[in-house]
Amino acid sequence: MTPQTEKLIDFPCAFPIKVMGAQHPDFLPEILKTVQQHAPDTTEAHIASRPSSGGNYLAATVTVQAQNQEHLDNIYRSLTAHPLVKVVL
Template sequence: MKTKLEELLKFPCSFTYKVIGLAKPELVDQLIKVIQLRIPGDYIPQIKSSNKGTYISISITVFANNFEQIENLYYDISKINMVRMVL
């Protein structure tokens, strides 16, 4: 059974993940490393800090060939210890 998101996307396509996590420099490095394992490429994340500087939000766009790549990458990103939320 297809999900609503899967029905809306036409592959190949660009897909942006927004990751919220602890404000540590190694979070960005770990995020890119995980993405590179699934979908190799050059990535330029956009990073914003929270008002208190405790958290950062990272927006990163990938070019996916199928829905499984999006799902698997979502799961892999969510397993990173410093990540608090993946959208």
């Protein structure tokens, strides 16, 4: 196997996705709802969050059970397209 074809992630796996957005009361529920479209077993217990130092933004880490690269890509695309989301890492 060449370095270009080696797998970087062994699926399935628990994969943390970092999501940042404006401080808004609907931010975390909307993030959960968006992720659940692709990973329905994801619950509030899978989300850790903290406000920015200035309190204007909220950072959340959602740990999803990723089945394969396409599954993970679909979650990233949905989160990136959400209007409350500023950054997905």
